[in-house]
Amino acid sequence: MNNFLIGCVGKPSAGKSSFLNAATDANAKVGNYPFTTIDPNNGVTFYQSPCPCKKYGKTDVCAPRYGKCVDGTRFIPVKMLDVAGLVPGASEGRGLGNKFLDDLRTAHVLLHIVDASGQTNEKGEGYDPINDIQWLLDEIHSWIFNNLWKKWGSIVRRHSALKAAAATTLQLQFSGYGSNFATVQKALDLMGIKEPSEMEKWDKEYVGKVVRGFMDVRFPTVIVLNKIDQPDADGNILRICQKYDPNQIVLTSALAECFLRKMNKDKYIRYTEGSEFFDTSEDQTTPDPDHPLKDCDEKLMNRLEKVRDLVLFRYGSTGIQAAIKKAVDMKGLVPVYPVRNLTHFSSDDKNRGSFKDCLLVSPGTTVREFCRLLSPELEKHFLYAEGPSGQRTVG
Ligand SMILES: Nc1nc2c(ncn2[C@@H]2O[C@H](COP(=O)(O)OP(=O)(O)O)[C@@H](O)[C@H]2O)c(=O)[nH]1
Ligand SMILES: [Mg+2]
Structure with a gap:
């Protein structure tokens, strides 16, 4: 399975835990994934990518072993870690310094969660989040540099x-x-x-x-400007986008995503992760008998309207999926679907289900290396691999 790990870092209260909740599928049977230990700092999120089942007309028999496929969009599981405990001075051993650093070294890409609203700092005062980005770089830099220089x-x-x-x-x-x-x-x-x-x-x-x-x-970083639902966020976002590469930045509201997911689960709305829209029972012109929605009371309706106005309408989504996508894309990872049979695209000799497995790999990975990722046994007997149009690759 994918070993790729995304680490959420940031100051206390920036929204790391909320982001992890918003991004990971709390409903998924976590134990089903070979790589997860059930602890609050770990989770499985999904990288969305077009599934080949669509191109090859196998949508009705597409059967992912992990993750899911929804109408030809593949949800590829990716591990995520809440790298808690980074406080100013961590590199000198303050706070949970060492635990933080241990976690950090396992991550392949970092999501730097920044409280763009600048609501509170360690002392409970408002502050300027633009300094957070340099602060994180400095913390990591001191840690590595001090060890090296001495x-x-x-x-x-x-x-x-x-x-x-x-x-x-x-x-x-x-x-x-x-x-x-x-x-x-x-x-x-x-x-x-x-x-x-x-x-x-x-x-x-x-x-x-x-x-x-x-x-x-070593630590490619996506800057996640969180709490965009807050009124003070706008000005800060503008300044941060002027100072840093906008390609590195994603705007999010972890709180809005958590709320929408909960409302979806409780059947007050229909909402798909990453979407710009959701439907309430009032929005549904013809109710869907498979997914009946409950009516929202006024208070709930107000909260939903707020999310619609302040987040979805203004920014196009809650940004959570966009942040995951940027993290995977930043590493240039590509999804590869190994199959045993090029007619059924199945993985067993009984042709049950198509495109069962999917691995995210770095570009330049050879087919032989890919085999090793699947199983060392497979690599031992490796001769060549064949692509969907019959092309053979030996190395
Ligand atoms: N308004 C708003 N508050 C948020 C958002 N994300 C997190 N919070 C709040 O910020 C506080 C700290 O969040 P938490 O996830 O515990 O931060 P952590 O210390 O970085 O793990 C909590 O009260 C969250 O509800 C957001 O997108 N918008
Ligand atoms: Mg936390």
């Missing part, structure tokens, strides 16, 4: 003695942050650092820059 002398001596490549030397130091050689090499390439790297000449400032370059590759 050993820098001996790192460089060893490096020179072994005449090692910079990527080899740095990967030894960075492996604890869940990095691999390719990650470090990519960071060095992006910074234009070539061999011989002359690491001996790097000063404190330059090492700091290298750490920053490494962070960009």
Whole structure:
């Protein structure tokens, strides 16, 4: 199954837990997923992608083993983690510093949840959320940089003695942050650092820059501006979008999504995750006998209208699905559907159900590597793979 893990980080009260609730399917039988432990900080969310069942006319027999397929849209399960405990000074061991850092190193992409309304800070006062983005970068940077810099002398001596490549030397130091050689090499390439790297000449400032370059590759981050339903959010959003790359930013209301999901579950409305609309019983011109809706009282109607006006109408959705999509897209992951039979697109020899499995993989993953992800046994006997139009791939 997908090992990809999205980590929610941010200041206390920014809305991390709410986001996790809003994004994860509380109704799903969590134990059904091979990778979940049932604890409040973990969840399974879904990346939505067009399912190949539509293209190949198999919608009626599409049978995902995990996740679901709704009218040709595949909901691919992705793990999510609430990386709680980051407080200012965490890198110096304050708050839940170490637990936070342990969690952080398991995540592949970060969602930085920011309270865009700037309602409260640690001291319970209003504050400017624009500083939060730099603050998170600084916290992670201090953590990695301080560990590296205190050993820098001996790192460089060893490096020179072994005449090692910079990527080899740095990967030894960075492996604890869940990095691999390719990650470090990519960071060095992006910074234009070539061999011989002359690491001996790097000063404190330059090492700091290298750490920053490494962070960009190792911890791609989506900036999630949360609490857009709050009146003070507008101005802050505008300023943050001017300062940072808008492509990195998603606007959300975790609270609105939690509310809409609950109303949908309790059958007051019909609402699909990610949608711009929902229907109440009043909106349904012809009631759907399969999904009868209860009538909303005035108080409920007012709350729903508010969500419609302040969130859905203004921003097009609650943004939760958009944030998940951005996180997966930021890593460039692509869904791959392994099947045993190219007529039925089934996974067993009795042709029961199509497109059972789906894995998100990095571009450039070879078919052989993909086999290893499916099972080491399969890789041992690997000869070639065949695509839907009969093309064969051997490596
Ligand atoms: N108005 C509004 N409040 C929110 C939103 N998301 C979270 N909150 C509230 O912010 C507070 C802190 O949320 P929580 O998820 O516990 O934050 P965490 O400390 O980052 O996990 C709670 O009172 C939430 O109800 C949102 O989108 N809009
Ligand atoms: Mg929390």
